[in-house]
Amino acid sequence: MLSSTSCCNPKELAHAKLATAMASAPDQITPANHEASRPSGATADLLVVGDIVTNDPGAPTAQAMAISGSRIIGIGSTSDVEGLVTASTTTLKPGGFILPGLIDPHMHIWTSLLTYPDNDLSHELCPTLDDATATIKAAVAKAPSGQPVCFKNFDPSLYPGEPVLTRSILDQLAPNNPVLVWNASGHFMYVNSLMFQAAGITDETPDPPGGTFERADGKMTGVVGEPPAEQLILKGLPQPSMADITMYIRQILTACAAQGVTSVREAATGALAGPKELALLHQLNAQARFPVRVSTAQFAVLPGKTPVEVAAMWKAAGVTPFSGDEMLRADAWKVVSDGSNQGRSGYFLQPYLGEDNGGKSDYTPETLRQALKAGLDDGWQVMVHTNGDAAVEFVLEAMEEILPAYGNHDLRHRFEHCSFTMDDQLTRMAAAGISPSFLMNHLYYWGAAFRDTILGPKRAGRLDRVASAYKAGLRPSLHSDYNVTEVHPLLSARTAVLRRTKADDQVLNAAECATPEQALAAITTNAAWQIHADDRGVLKVGNAADFGVADGNPWASDPSGWADIAFQATYVGGEEAWHG
Ligand SMILES: [Zn+2]
Incomplete structure (x- = not known):
């Protein structure tokens, strides 16, 4: 479950491996619009009664939640919602804590399924x-x-x-x-x-x-x-069939749900097979609703095509910003500026320990701007993989230069991993309207290796600076980059608070520890905001009825125990999505 493969950099060989099966996938997206058949009304279809944890600071707990269609129409005490209940309302009394659905804003279905079995x-x-x-x-x-x-x-x-x-x-x-x-x-x-x-x-x-x-x-x-x-x-191995691919996709998404996740972002959609990937996801979601909502980031690079030509391919397939439906929506434009830090291909201002080079970007300043502009011209949120501090600088300079011409459209541009940053970079990101999403378990799994053999203690301390990001006024999220690490938001949040390395249980720069509230916001409201899903991450009236049932409450328990909290079921849009 742990791979230091540069997730976002799919190789040519991966294109070849999927080509045969994907030839039969559709070329155009056809959204299923499952929720259109279940409009919200004035009375509850479903009443959820129990220990409800809302993540709403104004009313952090509740006894009852009334749901109509896919939406929450009432939440509070039992008496608060009784007027919404009719004879046809179904009552659910789960034996656990009812938590807002968790969100992993950067994981990979497609590159993961290549080695899934x-x-x-x-x-x-x-x-x-x-x-x-x-x-x-x-x-x-x-x-x-x-x-x-x-x-x-x-x-x-x-x-x-x-x-x-x-x-x-x-x-x-x-x-x-x-x-x-x-x-x-x-x-x-x-x-x-x-x-x-x-x-x-x-x-x-x-x-x-x-x-x-x-x-x-x-x-x-x-x-x-x-x-x-x-x-x-x-070439000496059999290729996965379409049946294999579809089974793996469902298994990957089901594993997300089992960790209390109700929304993910697929962070390099189309990288292996172009728009057919998204068209196939729509087809599968139409056949049977996915267990989690999927936001997609359209990949800017396809072999032999310019970014402008790739952008045209997405449009021709019916894929424009926020196209799709409530379960599966295209939200971003994905660009990758450097490699993997633990693979010593991240782009740094100083050399790696024991080496005379600090990595590089595959882009020139000019080709980077072309790739970014191709997405911005079409109105996409831009999501850029920046791992080393030099990559952050390289892309930040480009964004500072070109973003002003596009005006302020609240697109919530993102830097992915944003693993190693200098102080001024976080401040400048805030000024430019770019928020970080941290691969937090870089620290848990590779923190000791960064400190001792790859980067040295000083630089390693600047890994995943959640506390500094908040201080700079940013709204950071935490992600798994599955299958680089496992989809397990509460483990990521635990790491953000404790900053302890798995190898030797040492704290890597206590000054960057998040508070429990900051860490939980990073896997709920901030992650929702970053995937343009402002109606998720909090259980309140008007929001999506996306929740999990768990045997613990991270909002009222010691972070060291968060990763052991087990989920029994999840609900997406008021319907059961998964149960254990
Ligand atoms: Zn990734």
Whole structure:
């Protein structure tokens, strides 16, 4: 469940992997408009009675909530809402706390489903190298002889000595099956002899431009570097079918609901298969309503096309700002300015520890402006992946220069991850109308590695500065960047408050700890505001009836226990969306 792959940077090989199945997806979006058939009226269809936590500072708790159609029409004491109840009102008395639905404003359906069925070798599940090799051996033992077995999220940077899984190691673990292990960075994969054979690659196969097959004494070692070489290996594997893809999408969204989530933003829609991705999501949501609402960020880059041509493709598919319906709406334009910090491809003002370079942007100042303007010209909220402090600076300078010409349309532009920032950058973001969304569990999972081996303690302390963002007048949100980390907003919020690293339980710069209220706002109201869903994140009259039923109340409990709160059910627009 943990991958340091640069989420937002899908590789060419990913386009190829989905191409066959996605050929049958529709080209145009057709919104289902599920909620249009359930208009709100003056009396309640559903009455929810219990321990209601509203997240409304004026009235933080309630006993009863009346819902008509998809909306809350009354909330307060039982007597406050009794006038809204009729003989046909259904009463729900859940045995738990009723909480506002949580919001993950940046996760990935599409890039995640590429490796979704692969066996997980993350450090979370395999804390030692022996655990990883035992997992490989066990998975291979279960597979029929000859069937390829794939693994994901192997992260050597988290094991002593940064070990790699060579061809000879994998041959011993898997003598009868092709095996592929993805390095968590996505920049490397490790394969055995049968995998080379399945892909038709021999010791004589030349390295493709931009890719490497590592060799020793003329023999392949099994270490395969960069997409042009990785793509040749993937040719030896079966591709996912449309049935596979649709099953994975539903499973990914269901896992979100199980953490109390009722809204997400898919943060790079179209990156693999263009507008067909969104058209397919609409088709699936029409067949059976999704368990969470999905806001999409349209990807600005497709191979061989200029940003203006990509923008035209989205329009031709019927996708314009805020098009769609209550369950599935297109809200943003996504641009990626740098890579992954833990993969040492984030763009920094100073070099990485032990290196003489601090990363770079794939854009020039001019091509960056073209990519941003293509979205702004069409009225999109712009959502820019900026990981290192130099990336923040590079994009902020561009936004400061070009935004004034577009006037103030309350588009709530965002910097994604915004992981490392200087003080003046947060202040300037506030002035420019750009808010940060932090991948908060960067700190939990990689905080110790940033401090000790990647960036050093001073820079690492500037990771995910939630407290400073609030001080600068910003409205930050927290996100998972799934499948970089798991969709689990209460874990993200816990990390924002405690700032403790998983590896050694050390606090990484206490001055940046959020208050509990700030952390909870970042996964409810602020996240709602950032995805242009002002009717979510608070249970109050007029808002969407999106809520979860949980065995704990984070608004009145110690943050150290938040991640253990379990959900029993979620409701979206007043209808059950998931139950445990
Ligand atoms: Zn992302």
